[in-house]
Amino acid sequence: xxxxxxxxxxxxxxxxxxxxxxSRTNKYYNWNGFTVPTEYSTTELEYTAARNGTxxxxxxxxxxxxxxxxxxxxxxxxxxxxxxxxxxxxxxAYIIWCNEDGKVMDDGTIFxxxxxxxxxxxxxxxxxxxxxxxxGFDVSCEDATDTTAALAIQGPTxxxxxxxxxxxxxxxxxxxxxxxxxxxxxxxLISRTGFTGDLGYELWTDPANAExxxxxxxEAGKELxxxxxxxxxxxxxxxxxxxxxxxxxxxxxxxSLRPVRMRSPYEIGMGWLxxxxxxxYFVGKRALKKEKETGNSERxxxxxxxxxxxxxxxxxxxxxxxxxxxxxxxxxxxxxxxRNVALASLKRPYGIKIKENIFAEIYHPEELEYKKIWxxxxxxxxxxxxxxxxxxxxxxxxx
Amino acid sequence: MSDNYDxxxxxxxxxxxxxxxxxxxxxxxxxxxxxxxNCGGLLEESITNFVPQIPLSVSSSLxxxxxxxxxxxxxxxxxxxxxxxxxxxxxxxxxxxSGFSSKDADRYVKFHDKMSSFSKALGSFMMASPPRxxxxxFSDYFKLFKLGMNVRMLGKKKFNEFARMIGLNIAxxxxxxxxxxxxxxxxxxxxxxxxxxGPRSPGSLINLLxxxxxxxxxxxxxxxxxxGGSKAFVDTLLDISNKxxxxxxxxxxxxxxxxxxxxxxxxxxxxxxxxxxxxIISNADPRSTYFSLLGTENLDTDVKRRIKHHxxxxxxAKLSLSLNKQPEFINxxxxxxxxxxxIAPSIDYIEEAFNPSKFDKLSMExxxxxxxxxxxxxxxxxxxxxxxxxxGAQEGWDNIKDNYVDAVIKLIVKYAPDIQSCIExxxxxxxxxxxxxxxxxxxxxxxxxxxxxxxxxxxPIPGASQxxxxxxxxxxxxxxxxxxxxxxxxPGRNAAQAILEDA
Numbered sequence: 001x002x003x004x005x006x007x008x009x010x011x012x013x014x015x016x017x018x019x020x021x022x023s024r025t026n027k028y029y030n031w032n033g034f035t036v037p038t039e040y041s042t043t044e045l046e047y048t049a050a051r052n053g054t055x056x057x058x059x060x061x062x063x064x065x066x067x068x069x070x071x072x073x074x075x076x077x078x079x080x081x082x083x084x085x086x087x088x089x090x091x092x093a094y095i096i097w098c099n100e101d102g103k104v105m106d107d108g109t110i111f112x113x114x115x116x117x118x119x120x121x122x123x124x125x126x127x128x129x130x131x132x133x134x135x136g137f138d139v140s141c142e143d144a145t146d147t148t149a150a151l152a153i154q155g156p157t158x159x160x161x162x163x164x165x166x167x168x169x170x171x172x173x174x175x176x177x178x179x180x181x182x183x184x185x186x187x188x189l190i191s192r193t194g195f196t197g198d199l200g201y202e203l204w205t206d207p208a209n210a211e212x213x214x215x216x217x218x219e220a221g222k223e224l225x226x227x228x229x230x231x232x233x234x235x236x237x238x239x240x241x242x243x244x245x246x247x248x249x250x251x252x253x254x255x256s257l258r259p260v261r262m263r264s265p266y267e268i269g270m271g272w273l274x275x276x277x278x279x280x281y282f283v284g285k286r287a288l289k290k291e292k293e294t295g296n297s298e299r300x301x302x303x304x305x306x307x308x309x310x311x312x313x314x315x316x317x318x319x320x321x322x323x324x325x326x327x328x329x330x331x332x333x334x335x336x337x338x339r340n341v342a343l344a345s346l347k348r349p350y351g352i353k354i355k356e357n358i359f360a361e362i363y364h365p366e367e368l369e370y371k372k373i374w375x376x377x378x379x380x381x382x383x384x385x386x387x388x389x390x391x392x393x394x395x396x397x398x399x
Numbered sequence: 400m401s402d403n404y405d406x407x408x409x410x411x412x413x414x415x416x417x418x419x420x421x422x423x424x425x426x427x428x429x430x431x432x433x434x435x436x437n438c439g440g441l442l443e444e445s446i447t448n449f450v451p452q453i454p455l456s457v458s459s460s461l462x463x464x465x466x467x468x469x470x471x472x473x474x475x476x477x478x479x480x481x482x483x484x485x486x487x488x489x490x491x492x493x494x495x496x497s498g499f500s501s502k503d504a505d506r507y508v509k510f511h512d513k514m515s516s517f518s519k520a521l522g523s524f525m526m527a528s529p530p531r532x533x534x535x536x537f538s539d540y541f542k543l544f545k546l547g548m549n550v551r552m553l554g555k556k557k558f559n560e561f562a563r564m565i566g567l568n569i570a571x572x573x574x575x576x577x578x579x580x581x582x583x584x585x586x587x588x589x590x591x592x593x594x595x596x597g598p599r600s601p602g603s604l605i606n607l608l609x610x611x612x613x614x615x616x617x618x619x620x621x622x623x624x625x626x627g628g629s630k631a632f633v634d635t636l637l638d639i640s641n642k643x644x645x646x647x648x649x650x651x652x653x654x655x656x657x658x659x660x661x662x663x664x665x666x667x668x669x670x671x672x673x674x675x676x677x678x679i680i681s682n683a684d685p686r687s688t689y690f691s692l693l694g695t696e697n698l699d700t701d702v703k704r705r706i707k708h709h710x711x712x713x714x715x716a717k718l719s720l721s722l723n724k725q726p727e728f729i730n731x732x733x734x735x736x737x738x739x740x741x742i743a744p745s746i747d748y749i750e751e752a753f754n755p756s757k758f759d760k761l762s763m764e765x766x767x768x769x770x771x772x773x774x775x776x777x778x779x780x781x782x783x784x785x786x787x788x789x790x791g792a793q794e795g796w797d798n799i800k801d802n803y804v805d806a807v808i809k810l811i812v813k814y815a816p817d818i819q820s821c822i823e824x825x826x827x828x829x830x831x832x833x834x835x836x837x838x839x840x841x842x843x844x845x846x847x848x849x850x851x852x853x854x855x856x857x858x859p860i861p862g863a864s865q866x867x868x869x870x871x872x873x874x875x876x877x878x879x880x881x882x883x884x885x886x887x888x889x890p891g892r893n894a895a896q897a898i899l900e901d902a
Contacts, residue, residue: 078696100699135703136695281697286661286869 010035013060014149014210022228029231032125032145034061039230044335046229047236050154050196051336053225054161056217057234059150059202060210063108063125067118069139076110076118078282079133081265083275087112092176092191096270102287103253103262104270105129106246109193111178119144119204123246124255133283149210153217154200154237157224159395162190162201164220170201171394184212192395195234197241199389199396224398239330239343242303242382244268249301249329249343264288266297268345269382301329302351303382304342307375309333310364312342317350317377320357325350328360334384341384342377355379403675404430404646406898407666409653409692410682410838410877412440416636416645417891418680418876421460423643425899430674431645432666434652434838439633440682441837442886444828446717446844447593448770448782449622449739450629450886451613456526457888460895466635467626471770473619473739475585476814480730483581484738487620496582503577510576511618517561518611520549525612525882528893529855531865543856565605566851570598570746580745586618588743588766592786593844593884595714597753598746602851609849613885622739624770632886652838656681656692656873663872666692678872678898682891684839684846685709685859685879693870702869705860710853711879713830713842714756716788718807720781722821725774728814736774742767742810756787761794763806778823783807790830790841800827845884846877855881866894867901874898 011034013019019037027038036058039046049055067076077084080095087093089112096107108122120130130141153162162170166183167190173179178191186209194200205213218226238245246252250263265274265288276289291297306312311333317326326346334341342360344351350358355378362373389396408419411433419429437443449471458464472486483499485492489508496504524546530539551558564572569590573583587598590607597603607618615621625632640647651672656679657665665675681688689698689706698706728736743749743766752762768784785807792799804825811818830842839846847853856864859879866874876894878884 074696100701129700132704132707133700135707136690281661283699286699289661 011146013058014207015058015060015151015214018211018214019058019228027230031231032061032063032123036061037228037230039232040228043230043232043236046227046233047335049225049227050229050233050237051198052156053227054153054155054158054221055196055227055229055233056214056221057152057154057229059152060145060148062145062150063122064144064148064150065120065127065130066142066144067120067130067139068116068142069137070116071137072118072139073115074280075134075137075139076120077278077280078137079130080110081274081282081284081288083278084110084112085278085280089114090178092178092193094176094273096265096273098265098284098288099253100284100287101253101262102264102284102291104250104265104268105253107244107270111189111191124252129254147207149205149207149213151203151213151217152194152196152200153203154194154196154198156199156389156396157221157226157398158200160398161217161221161224161226162203163397164224165217171397173395174393175391184209184216186212188213195241195243196237197243197383197385197390198237198387199392235330236332239332239341240334240336240385242343242384244270244301244343245330250345263299263301263345264291264297266291267299268301298348299326299345300348300351301343301345301382303380303384304328304344304360304377305380306331306340306342306360306362306377308362308373309340310362310371310373310375311340312360312362312375312377315342315360315362317344317346318359318361319350319354320359325358337384339384340375343382344377351379404428405676406430406678406680407432407674407676408680408682408876409666410434410440411438411647411649412682412877413442413632413636413886413888414876414878414891414894415440415680415682416640417457417461417888418682418895419645420636420639420643421892421895422898423640423645424460424462429643429645430676431640431647432651432653432668432674433647433649435836436650438637438647438649439629441833441839441844442629442633444717444837445629445782446715446828446833447886448768448784449624451621452615452623453886453888454526454613457892460892461639464635464639466632468623469626470620471622471624471737471739473585473622473741474731474735475581475744476728476740476742477581477744478813481581482730482735483579483585484735485585485619487615487617487622492619496579499579499582500577503579503582506576507582513557513560514608514611514618515616516553516557517550517564518608518616520553520561521546521608522612522616523549524855525609526889528866528897529858529864529881531856566601567604568599568601569603569607570750572604573598573746580747584743584745584748585741587746587749588741588768589618591749591753592768593715594850595710595712595756595848596850597750599750600753605851606849609854609882613882613887628772653692655694656870658693658697658870661871663870678874678901680874680876680894680898681868682875682877684711684841684843684877685863685875686711686840687838688868688873688875688877688879693868693873698869702860702862705862709859710848710850711841711843711846712759712790713833713839713844714787714789715844716785716830717828718783718785718804719826720783720808720818720822721824721826722779722781723823724777724821725771725779726781726815726818726821729816733774736771738770740767740769742769742814752787756789759789759791759793761789761792761799761803762787763803764810765807767807767810769811781818783811785827788829790834790843792829792831796829796831800829803827844878846879847883849883854883858883866890866897
């Protein structure tokens with residue numbers, strides 16, 4: 001009766017021996033074919049560590065692609081909407097990319113080593129897309145997801161932790177900068193990037209170095225309130241930071257079954273990443289230009305400040321006439337900001353021209369009964385949490 | 400930057416010439432850039448032996464096209480000498496087939512009527528510009544609705560029959576109707592001619608319908624030879640061009656289309672010269688147009704995918720045998736030799752010839768369509784179309800060309816025992832040669848398979864129908880566009896109309 005499922009089971013990351021030891025709850029979930037913890041102890045505790053100490057998260061399941069070749073710079077510039085032609089070596093850029101209809105496929109980060117070498121990190125698997133897009137460019141694309149171990153080290157004391165680990169002069173690294181280190185005999189790439197909206201770093205290394213790196217960092221952060229944190233805590237921090245997540249806040253163009261669910265960058269607040277004046281063509285440029293010129297974007301993704309303290313999870317948003325004008329895609333009570341915040345996808349002109357007099361219908365569960373709340377909302381900047389320390393150079397250090 | 404010309408046409412194939420002349424007649428200043436030394440494209444080598452007549456709608460928009468045609472009958476050659484000769488006239492053909500099987504003769508008339516009514520229903524659609532489904536406009540949907548109505552108007556019974564037959568293979572239909580294998584072979588030959596299909600491939604029946612739609616709605620009628628050969632045709636077009644003051648630049652290969660602000664504004668030649676115009680029209684095949692002229696770096700990934708998947712592997716080679724005297728074909732008189740002689744003795748024979756081509760290999764017993772040129776002179780030429788001569792054959796054309804030609808000749812010996820002794824020289828043009836010499840990707844007659852997935856509004860690819868490309872100001876007028884190849888000039892005419900509409 002016991003079928004051998006080892007070969008069809010979810011993959012374990014190179015950190016699994018350590019993350020499973022640290023997990024008190026044995027709660028895992030499937031991220032991109034890997035099994036990773038949703039929470040280690042309690043989400044609240046992990047969240048607090050992320051905002052007050054150092055939090056550690058296994059990022060290995062994130063899709064990672066190496067793009068090499070003499071046309072690599074031209075190719076990534078063609079692939080994404082942002083103008084990357086002037087991007088400097090050893091920097092990272094936040095990017096989105098679209099299909100031919102100008103609908104967003106995913107967002108991610110691009111790491112530039114040189115004009116001929118890049119790394120792309122994202123949520124949705126896009127090897128085929130890269131391969132087919134590369135037609136006519138002298139580049140090779142390689143899926144490096146299984147061959148790169150990645151760890152996010154985030155929080156106010158993260159810089160000090162990593163300095164203890166062996167990353168000299170890390171405090172001088174600028175946001176969206178990256179630096180190659182050799183620590184404990186292994187190459188470790190450290191970038192000042194992250195998904196928490198706080199000071200933080202991401203480390204990229206050989207899977208063989210994973211366990212050693214985890215142990216060394218835990219040791220280095222012992223006095224700096226270090227704690228592994230899972231997906232639930234990350235979700236809290238990213239909502240506070242106002243970061244969007246593919247297939248949560250918008251449907252990836254390739255994943256939507258209904259064409260009307262696809263969103264253009266302008267409809268998810270990513271218009272600032274679309275450089276229509278970029279000299280060369282990029283995928284979706286014709287469609288985006290048309291949308292910009294005709295101004296026929298239908299929706300927008302905004303931040304909401306909601307009355308009361310009950311999170312508006314999944315709430316429908318109404319105007320004063322009680323007409324349905326949108327939906328909440330992510331919501332929480334922010335412990336740090338002491339605000340009831342949400343990200344919501346609204347039908348224009350709501351969210352753009354009309355920012356007041358909109359309401360969320362909140363169903364708040366209270367022991368097998370729902371409390372129905374009609375809460376007034378205000379459209380606000382999506383970035384709810386952005387402390388000064390996030391972009392400070394040199395970064396704050398703690399003993 | 401000044402617009403030296405109103406229009407630049409890339410490629411002086413017959414569609415490019417037709418398109419250029421229609422525009423010139425509307426007072427556009429037109430330049431044609433042709434990569435080769437001579438004009439006419441595939442016509443120059445007489446790649447096809449027989450052609451349909453240029454439709455009246457095309458010749459009239461050119462102000463008349465003084466080309467004379469000679470109607471040709473078709474002969475299915477049999478090793479036994481019991482050939483079937485069909486002229487496209489129902490009464491005569493009925494009589495001829497009765498000599499083999501009276502059952503077949505009656506059924507042939509019925510079969511022909513049915514096919515003919517279907518091809519007529521498709522006919523008007525073949526001539527006009529196809530709807531563009533991505534446009535979502537009323538007129539586009541109306542066009543589609545009209546096609547549906549044309550077929551529906553045939554009556555419920557015929558409509559059902561049409562629906563049944565649309566995806567059918569020709570072999571099933573022929574075997575249901577006829578018992579004579581030679582007749583089956585002849586019709587099946589025409590259904591697969593120039594395509595990448597065997598008689599048992601789904602879709603081969605609709606292929607025959609499309610052929611009929613341009614060939615006078617007849618299976619064996621509407622097959623012509625141009626008086627004076629294809630050279631006369633090209634010369635006529637060049638005469639008209641001269642009259643209409645169309646400038647033609649030969650030996651001027653275009654490297655790329657120059658775009659400014661996402662609009663085509665000119666062309667750059669391989670010698671570096673840049674010429675500007677308001678509109679650019681490409682008579683090149685879709686893949687060359689998109690990947691070379693437009694450039695891969697200017698295309699969306701999805702468009703690149705579609706173009707990459709565009710099927711355009713040519714399957715027909717042209718073999719010309721110069722002879723020192725007229726060969727003796729068994730049981731054939733002089734008239735027969737000047738007709739269309741087909742060696743495709745049965746459906747199974749064709750399918751066997753097709754099988755290796757599925758794997759890009761060559762059958763040493765291919766199907767042939769032949770015609771004897773200059774039969775009354777001392778140096779006749781036997782022009783042979785050899786089908787399932789795969790593009791990019793695995794055996795390597797360089798290695799196998801001679802063997803292949805010998806195999807074809809060996810095959811002809813069965814029907815003309817003295818052919819070997821008549822041959823002076825042999826010349827073969829394979830699909831690979833067509834690609835190299837004429838810059839046609841895959842060396843395909845039609846610049847791409849004429850199949851259901853590459854037809855009407857899907858031709859050449861979704862989003863690029865109606866002769867417009869993804870780049871504003873760049874158009875297509877070649878055989879890769881609707882309704883496809885064959886010497887009809889319709890793509891050229893329709894493209895010219897599209898440009899005039901946009902102006």
